[in-house]
Amino acid sequence: MRLLGSPFPLLLGLLLLAGACSRKTVSFNSKPEPTGLAVATDTLSTTRDTTQAPSLVAKRVSLTKEQERAAKEKEKAAQRKPKKKKNIFLGEQIKKGYVKSGGKGKNQRIETFYYLRTFQQPNPYAPARYVYDPKKRRILKANGEIDGNQFRVLHGPYKKMEGGKVVETGYYAIGTKHLRWETFTRDNILLNKQHFEMGFPRDANVTYYDAGQKQVKEVIPFVNGKLEGDYVRYNENGQLEWDGQFENGKRVGSWNRYWGFRNARNRLRYEYQYGETGYDPEVTEPLLVKEYNRNGVLIYEKDKLDKRGEPDTARPGLKK
Incomplete structure (x- = not known):
């Protein structure tokens, strides 16, 4: 009578048990064995990124109540403040000006006008060329070539008022009269109407x-x-x-x-x-x-x- 069976199954079990209990060594520097599939590379991180990466947790900045109130008021003011519009006429940037003359009350004359921000010489053949003299604070009819350091070339809408009543309206274009020009009495009666094309009467x-x-x-x-x-x-x-x-x-x-x-x-x-x-x-x-x-x-x-x-x-x- 045989007490033990074949020794081979017992030996195989002991070997598997020993392998499961042994320590396994893994090297992080080792390269994986090449396989038939291409290995994808992480292009968004490097070793330095993983060791010196900034914290993704935002740090809360502590503000006093006065600082928080000031920050809120500044934000509200920025939302309320309208954006400054650039004055443009016939494709040119212009700036507004005005002059007063004739005293006060019914004798006061106010001229509102615009002039070029960037100087341009008017057409030398135009019958008349108009400029603004900032020192004398007057609108002048130019004669000959215009000095851009001394004068401002009129360009844009024009309006003249006497005693609070509109007596003349029109437009300038590069120092010359342009489009429709009208003159009125103080009772708003039309006296004259003319049309111009860059200084030349239509x-x-x-x-x-x-x-x-x-x-x-x-x-x-x-x-x-x-x-x-x-x-x-x-x-x-x-x-x-x-x-x-x-x-x-x-x-x-x-x-x-x-x-x-x-x-x-x-x-x-x-x-x-x-x-x-x-x-x-x-x-x-x-x-x-x-x-x-x-x-x-x-x-x-x-x-x-x-x-x-x-x-x-x-x-x-x-x-x-």
Whole structure:
């Protein structure tokens, strides 16, 4: 009789028990055995990330009640404060200005206008160019090339009020009158309405020296078939010869004749004076007010001086 069976099953069980109880050593530097599948790499972290990573738990900053109240008020104020809008007219950034004159009450005159933030030279052929002089606080009609350091070129809506009543409205574009201009009485009765295109009256008769219509010869202003507005004439060199103003079909105010030199732009020669308004009897023979020699020196002024018969000893361009 056999007491024990085959020793092989018993030996196999002992070996498995010994293997389960033995210590297993794992190396973190060991590389896995290559397999048929590609091993994905973690591109979002490195060893340094895992050892020096910042804490993901936000630390609470302790504030006093006054600091919390101030922070809330600042946030509310920022929400209430409207965003500052940039004034833009015809694609150009502009800045608002105004001037006062004529005293107070019914005699007070207020002009509200806009001018270019970035200086641009107006069209030299435009019949009239307008600027704002910050030092004198006046709107001026420019003569010749404009100094960008001294003047501001008007650009945008314009409004003039007298005694609190609107008496004139219009628009400027790069220093020239543009679109519709209207004048009123203090009782809001329309006196005059004109339309301009970058300084030129819409109904003006404009002639040119060249076929390409780039060199202006003469601008004769018309409104409803009647002479009205600024008149200019240039010579073939592009220099100004005459400028003046029509009103109600008549020459009014100051009319100027220039020397027309190529190297001396808009050098004045004669200044004539016509009637004050176009509704007075027409002045057929204008009054000579001033005369300058070819060097720009004043040689005649009505009732003040007359050096027209004397030789010119002054330096060119010197004015007295």
